[in-house]
Every structure is written in structure tokens, then in C-alpha cells.
Amino acid sequence: MSTLIMIRSDAEDGFSSPAKEKAANRRNRSPILSPRRAKQLVGVSKIKLLFAFCAFSIAFFITSRLSSFMGWIPHHASSVSSPSRGGYTVLINTWKRNSVLKQAVAHYASCHGADAIHVAWSESEPPSEKLKTHLHKIVILKSQKAHKPNFRFEINAKDGSNSRFKPIKDLRTDAIFSVDDDVIVPCPTLDFAFTVWQGAPSTMVGFVPRMHWLDKEQSNVAYYRYGGWWSVWWMGTYSMVLSKAAFFHRKYLDLYTYDMSPSIHNYISKERSCEDIAMSLVVANATVAPPIWVKGKIHEIGASGISSLRGHNSDNRNKCLNDLISLYGTLPLVSTNVKAVSSRNEWLW
Template structure:
């Protein structure tokens, strides 16, 4: 015990001694920084130090992030590829751009186009699309197939696909482009949870206490509680979501068969009559089957079109009616809320 006290005392005495001549001219970095008289010089030096720290951190994060070569190696396997399912309607320039873009992504095994127009695609359009497929150097065996439907019906986008060879289906609108690297990230997220919906466009619902259905729909009055559909700003404000829209989302191909063959026919009739709500219906169906939330992947996507169903007046009101209609048909609210967001580690500067 005494020796310990003695050692502490010796250290204390040593710390209190005057600095020797050999250490007199040494200064800590902080003391040296404050010795600079000019505040402009301090500011410039401080900014330089922050930039240096920022570069060191960014380099260290890149080292521990997903190896892109490894990701590309996995995607070469046919089992670890996916089918791009493009829904289109009389926007031929957008369809050409969309096919050309997704043909350049390495993970794409096939591109299927849902065609619901009264007239088949023109020869010039087919030639342009085939040219894009031939130009896909990363996918020499890429297949393009246009599935022509007899009637214009939003349910067509979820019809089962004959000849599909992949489990993963990337459902996308013809006016939305997702960068290939971001698309591969979302596919890897989906591979970790293949029964979930994984997408880029989150939406939410919430229960409301007051029933205002006389103002919204004169024919449909669900029992309390009723629910409200929330768009992007609701997700941003509340920090939660319970749906990812199929305008840009991965799902298992088995859900196409569930939607068409097992989901209540009254829901498909509602979608056909309202010309809306097929994406919410898919979210309800998957949530009912899995009792789990979808997964939102944060990533950039580019909308190259200027019009669509979502731009029509009263869109959110119709979506709210749809949410309540589906909840009434299922007899409960199957949607599960989440605040989880998947982000690529190599895209984040700080953990």
C-alpha cells in the first residue's frame, strides 16, 4: 500500500517539475493552433484540417463498404438476377428510354413490358426496343418480351408471367429511372428478405377519429375507425411508412399469382372500375400474407414523365377511400408500420 502511494506521489512530483530544456520547445497541436495571431490564418487552417479529417473518414468507410466487384460476381449467376416489369401506357419515348436504361444494368435477366393498349406496338417501336437490347453489352443474353393484354386494366400489371426464370420482380413505371448501382443495392436488400416488398417510394396510413365519409364518398361508409392515406410529406413528417409503391419496388413473382388468382375478386373489380389503387392493393395483400412491413431503400430515382394518375385532382382523396375499402374487405388493417430505412454504407460519410 505504501509503495503505491509512493509511486503516485512520485508521478505527482514529476508532473509538477519545471519543463526541461529538451521539452521546452514542444507544444501540443491545440496550443500551436491558438498561437497563430491572425484569425484569418486560423480559419484557413481549421478548414484545411476539417477537409483532411473528412477525407480520412470517407476513405475508411469505403474500405468497409460492400465490394462492388463481389456484388457484380453474385449478379452474374442466373439465380441471383431479376426481371424488370415495366408498366406502360401511350408514352413510347419514355418506354424506349426506360428499356434502354434497364438493359444496361448487369443484374437484369429479362425485361417484360405490360402492354394494355387497344393497338399492338408499332414496328418502329419494336425495332427501337430491340436495338436497345442488342446494345446491352453487359447482358448478352438479355430477353425482351411484350405481354399484350386484351383490355385496358390496371390489374394487368400484376398478371402472372409465363416463362419467368427469376424469383425477383422489379415493378417499375415507364417514367421512372433508377440508377443501376442503386437498383443493385435494393436487389441485395430484397435477397435478404425475399417475402417482403422492397422499394423506393414509401407511403403511410394512419387512423383518424372523425368520420367524414359523406364528404368523400356517398356510397362507401366503413365502420370506425377509418384511415387516411399519407403521401411523401406525411412520411417525411411522421418518420414512418407502411407501404412501398410498385412504381419502383421489388417483390417475389409468386405474389403476381396471389394477386390474380387468390386475392378477392371484389378488390380487382374495384381497381378496374376506379382505375387506381392496384399498388395499395398489392401492399395490403403482401402485408396480410406476411404480417410484416415493407422495406424502404433510400436512393435516387428520376421521374422523366410529366403526367400520370398521381397528378390528377383528388388523387389523395381517392387513395384514402381505397385504403378504407381494402381494410373493410380484409376485416382489419393488415398494413404494418416501420421506420427502418436501408442505405448503402458506401454512400454515407458518417455512421
């Protein structure tokens, strides 16, 4: 007797199992993604790229700020130059402090934008040959470029505050950076201020803002107050930048020396503390525009500054301002609240 065994297919009897379904799905799976699935993958990729970009930006920002947090100050080589007369001339005003002068010359010789360094020497005795030779060596040693800055003393025949603004022969630049010997401006900050000046070469561009305001008026005579740094900070305006650290065009040396009234020259020679206010008046009168204050840290060296030696207290400055306005016959100063800031040094754009 034989036995017949019939093999039936699942399709025929409807029988199925999970294992068989998975195997069938693997056999029937298509390598082509559906449109919906493709959009999902693209969206996920975009999100990942966005997160990666954000992480990179945060890392870059923290790295760039870490140097300042730790006290490291990177020195970026300057690439600024004037299209017609390259760089700027540093005009250092000094007064009986050779050790401070040596530090100032060494610093500004290291700035890439410095084309020349001139020392306005107003002492009764000329500088010694030893000092001249030593400063020449410092300039050559500290300069970081093949073209070394030209260095020389501007020796004045008589002692006087006006002499710091005497015209200089054979200048190779239009830009003059006037600075006291006890003021140090970091080279990157100085080069940034130079680029600001290049955009407005007729005005003064500097680091020490001051202001004025009408205090009272009696018998049709106005009396003005001279405001220092705290007044500028409180009021949020300024109308002058002091020549102790400021750029201006070389033409103002001629205007100050030859076009300004002799009565003003005589007054400044007598008072010995007003030439910086007078220069602000000269520039404002020529431009009918305000100066530009550049935000930047500057450092003072030495036991006491030139300003303190010349009696820069509020009473003397008030007197200088009002007397000069009276001698000038007008008040050309223009107030502003504009401040030039390098975006590289700010937290927020």
C-alpha cells in the same frame, strides 16, 4: 647548459578543454542505444505512422467525395446475383408514352443485374412491329454484358390496372422489379436494393414509402388516412412501398391474380388507381411484416407521371385505402421506421 622539458598528461594535472572532451566523447561513444533512447525512437515512429495513416485516410475520403461534389457519378459494375435464379426481371408498366418507354428500356437494359425486361402493355391497340423491333435493338445495344436481357411485351386482352400484375410465363428469376415507365432508378442504387431484397425475399423492397393512420372511428367503423411522402417524412414511419418502384417475389403475381377476391379486382378495374395499394395489402397479408424502404435517389421523366394520369390525389387515395380495407375485411398493413441505406453513400458510418 641543458634545459629539461617535462611533458605532463592531462590526467595527471586535471587539465581539460571543451575540444578535448568532444573528441573523447566521440571516441568513447557506443553504437548501442540505451533502452530509454530506444523507447523514445519507437514512440516517435508510431506517432509518425499514425499521422501518415490519418493523412492517407483524409485524402482518400476527399477523393471519393470529390466526384459527387463535382457532379460526377461513377458507375460501378454490379456483382450481385441470386444464388438460385440470377438477377431480377424488370417489369415496366407503361401507358401511351412510347418515347418515355424507350428511355426506360434503354436505361434498365444497361443495369448488370437485369436478367429480363418485360413491358406490361394494357392499351386497347397492341404495340406496333416497328416499336417492338426498335426496343429489341435498344436492349442489345445498351446491355453491357455478354448475356443480353430477355425482352418481350406482356400484352393484355383488356385495358385495366389489374393487368400490370398478371403472372408471367417462363420467368427465369424470382425477383420482380416493378416500375412505372417514367421512373428511372440508377443502376447501382437498383442493385443495392436487390441485395436488400435477397435478405428478405418475402417482403416488398422499394423506393417510394407511404403510410396510413387511423383518423377517426364512428359507430365502430374505422376511417384511415393515406399519407404521402411528406407524412412519412414528418411522422418517421411508413407501412407501404409503392409498386411504381419496388422489388417483390414473383409468387405475389399469382396471389394477386388468383387469390385476391374478385370483388377487389372489379373495384380496381373501376377506379383505375388502387392496384398499388392492393399489392401492398396482398404482401402484408402474406408476410404479417412491414415492407422495407431503401433510401436512394430516383428520377421521373416525361411531362407527367402515370400516377398523375390516374388521379393520385389525397381524396382518391383515402377512398381507395378505406374501400380496399373494407373489401379485404382486415387491415394487414404493418408500420415500421426501418430504412435501408448503403454505407458507401453516407457521410458518417
